[in-house]
Amino acid sequence: MVDVAIVGMGYVGVTTAATLAHIGHRVYGLDIDVGRIELLSRGKAPFYEPHLDELLARNLERMHFTTDYGEAIPRADVVFIAVGTPSLPDGRPDLRYVEEAAREIGRHLNAERFTLVINKSTVPIGSGNWVEAHIRRSFSETHGEANGRFAVASNPEFLREGSAVSDSLYPDRIVVGADDPRAREILRKLYAPLVAQDFSPPESVPRPEHVQTVPYVETDTATAELVKYAANAFLALKISFINEIAALAEKVGADIRDVARGIGLDRRIGTSFLQAGVGWGGSCFPKDTAAILATGEEYGLKMPIVAAAREVNFAQRKKVVEKLLGELKIIKGKTIGLLGLSFKPNTDDLRDAPAYDIARELLEKGAFVRAYDPVAIPRAQREWNLDIEYRKSVLDVARGADALVLVTEWKEFTELDWTEVARVMRTPVLIDGRNALPGKVVQEAGLRYIGFGVPAHF
Ligand code: UGA
Numbered sequence: 001m002v003d004v005a006i007v008g009m010g011y012v013g014v015t016t017a018a019t020l021a022h023i024g025h026r027v028y029g030l031d032i033d034v035g036r037i038e039l040l041s042r043g044k045a046p047f048y049e050p051h052l053d054e055l056l057a058r059n060l061e062r063m064h065f066t067t068d069y070g071e072a073i074p075r076a077d078v079v080f081i082a083v084g085t086p087s088l089p090d091g092r093p094d095l096r097y098v099e100e101a102a103r104e105i106g107r108h109l110n111a112e113r114f115t116l117v118i119n120k121s122t123v124p125i126g127s128g129n130w131v132e133a134h135i136r137r138s139f140s141e142t143h144g145e146a147n148g149r150f151a152v153a154s155n156p157e158f159l160r161e162g163s164a165v166s167d168s169l170y171p172d173r174i175v176v177g178a179d180d181p182r183a184r185e186i187l188r189k190l191y192a193p194l195v196a197q198d199f200s201p202p203e204s205v206p207r208p209e210h211v212q213t214v215p216y217v218e219t220d221t222a223t224a225e226l227v228k229y230a231a232n233a234f235l236a237l238k239i240s241f242i243n244e245i246a247a248l249a250e251k252v253g254a255d256i257r258d259v260a261r262g263i264g265l266d267r268r269i270g271t272s273f274l275q276a277g278v279g280w281g282g283s284c285f286p287k288d289t290a291a292i293l294a295t296g297e298e299y300g301l302k303m304p305i306v307a308a309a310r311e312v313n314f315a316q317r318k319k320v321v322e323k324l325l326g327e328l329k330i331i332k333g334k335t336i337g338l339l340g341l342s343f344k345p346n347t348d349d350l351r352d353a354p355a356y357d358i359a360r361e362l363l364e365k366g367a368f369v370r371a372y373d374p375v376a377i378p379r380a381q382r383e384w385n386l387d388i389e390y391r392k393s394v395l396d397v398a399r400g401a402d403a404l405v406l407v408t409e410w411k412e413f414t415e416l417d418w419t420e421v422a423r424v425m426r427t428p429v430l431i432d433g434r435n436a437l438p439g440k441v442v443q444e445a446g447l448r449y450i451g452f453g454v455p456a457h458f
Pocket of ligand 1: 157158159160161162232235239272273274275276277278279280281282283284285343344
């Protein structure tokens with residue numbers, strides 16, 4: 001068993017905490033937000049994430065949540081930094097929270113023992129050294145010694161919101177970057193139960209059959225930091241690529257869903273992340289693609305492929321409005337209903353959600369915008385300053401509407417009876433912004449179905 005402290009109780013921090021406790025370690029969760037700590041102490045995640053409450057509740061005896069660095073850091077063998085790194089206006093990540101965490105860690109580091117500090121926040125390449133310098137400085141300010149006994153390693157996170165628990169317990173790989181042999185040894189010990197899958201899976205998140213052991217990739221710090229950016233940039237450009245091909249499919253009358261399957265079955269390409277539609281949002285792809293470009297620029301390096309992936313992506317949101325214009329001719333005064341607000345299903349996260357840009361543009365064009373989302377409405381009411389009328393159900397949104405736009409492919413929408421929806425609309429037009437619906441069924445239910453790169457007639 002390893003004693004672990006985790007600074008930052010966001011998505012990554014809380015999921016990592018619950019996972020490490022589940023595989024047998026003792027975990028201290030740290031955050032400056034008292035409300036968060038209180039919720040977590042009762043086994044409740046401070047955000048919506050399927051199965052996370054269950055994992056927390058099950059492992060609460062090995063977890064302790066606190067706002068006090070002094071309580072957690074001196075007891076820990078391993079300290080994770082899992083604070084946010086939001087984008088600055090120029091695309092570079094704002095490292096102020098990482099710096100603050102590093103300073104607090106340095107101040108409270110146990111001078112008597114070796115501590116490994118692991119960066120899980122997505123930070124620019126080379127930040128390992130920078131974090132180390134901050135810890136060293138605040139350690140010597142407090143202890144009056146030049147050197148604390150610690151090392152800094154990088155351990156990027158690949159979990160997805162909405163499937164964070166499964167991604168953490170059964171990852172495709174674990175990547176650790178450490179230059180210090182002591183750090184490598186502790187990391188191996190920390191992750192041994194995950195690598196060997198030596199723990200009992202929670203009932204609601206069973207182990208997928210193909211997962212027996214987890215590949216463990218050991219690198220130097222800078223390499224691990226670059227793996228994270230390269231992985232997200234690659235996934236982002238895979239989606240932008242299919243969206244570009246979807247535009248061509250529309251012109252030539254081909255069906256992008258079959259194109260995606262046709263290319264994806266080539267194992268070198270792979271079928272996932274080839275779903276065309278309104279494109280990617282969230283807290284990761286927009287931020288990380290901007291950050292990798294900013295890093296390139298610092299070295300005078302142009303990265304045209306990543307830049308194009310961004311350009312294609314943000315243009316997808318405008319296509320919704322173009323498609324509506326094509327159908328309705330005039331948008332001003334029309335009522336448009338949005339189905340789904342979060343950037344993807346199974347989360348209430350609204351960061352860089354396509355729904356925001358779509359709603360804003362429709363409002364600018366004089367439309368009335370209504371919306372329904374199974375979980376994200378309270379958050380949208382708090383965080384978005386847009387004149388959207390939030391409704392309680394799909395039918396409530398559809399009643400008297402001139403068009404619906406499916407923005408997030410929640411299960412509730414993909415399993416809907418569309419006949420009733422068609423009946424209550426003023427003009428039954430449906431833009432499927434995720435190509436998630438059975439077009440033929442929707443069309444037979446009486447709606448005009450418009451996808452992204454799918455033929456208009458069935
Ligand atoms: C992403 C990565 O998938 C994770 O591996 C990574 O750990 C995480 O970022 C991070 O850096 O923290 P996440 O942003 O939670 O995870 O969600 P994804 O499932 O990757 O979806 C991102 C966006 O792409 C969503 O808006 C989704 O709707 C969109 N998407 C995804 C598509 O438009 N098409 C697809 O085929 C797949």
